[in-house]
Amino acid sequence: MPTGSHPNSKEQLKKSRLDLVDKEEARKIQRLGGIAATTPEVKEKIKLKKNFKEAMKELLAMNVGDEKVIGFIKKMFPNLHDDDITNRVAIITSAVARAIKGDMRAVEIVRDTCGEKPVDKIHQTNLDLDIDLSSMSTETLEAIKDMTTEELVNLSKNIKTKNKK
Numbered sequence: 001m002p003t004g005s006h007p008n009s010k011e012q013l014k015k016s017r018l019d020l021v022d023k024e025e026a027r028k029i030q031r032l033g034g035i036a037a038t039t040p041e042v043k044e045k046i047k048l049k050k051n052f053k054e055a056m057k058e059l060l061a062m063n064v065g066d067e068k069v070i071g072f073i074k075k076m077f078p079n080l081h082d083d084d085i086t087n088r089v090a091i092i093t094s095a096v097a098r099a100i101k102g103d104m105r106a107v108e109i110v111r112d113t114c115g116e117k118p119v120d121k122i123h124q125t126n127l128d129l130d131i132d133l134s135s136m137s138t139e140t141l142e143a144i145k146d147m148t149t150e151e152l153v154n155l156s157k158n159i160k161t162k163n164k165k
Contacts, residue, residue, distance in 0.1 A: 060088040072097075 021029070064070055064085050073085050073093045080089070095113070098106035111117065136144070147155065 060086065060091075062087055064090050 063083065064073070064087060069090055070082065070085055073080060073090060076093055076097060092113075095106050095109050099110045144152070144155070
């Protein structure tokens, strides 16, 4: 990996290309980008994306028309009114029914949909380690990425201790 103040260094590559030109030139580039974003082709792509998303939301919100599906849902959840049985409810009910019967993939889907996916909880861990990674070698960074939380905390403490000396 490139390091230092070379034009292709990590720091330079992370910067926006607009940071490398003067303000007037940056404004011109931004203006041209804005104009390009308003072309009919781009507008149509944006409209199409919105339409698919809106169409999916509308379909999920529609009531189920299949009496067999409605009967199945009412059997599982007798307190639901016909007006509450939407396609979204049917999909959720199907996943719950499969999970109840022991389908482990369905169990995972239900669990993940409820926001209890184990990976999500791991990503929510926020360590305030205050480690300067910019001066570390590639080998050191590779070693750090495989460390456990406890090892990272210990590393941070060691670095802070060395910096105080």
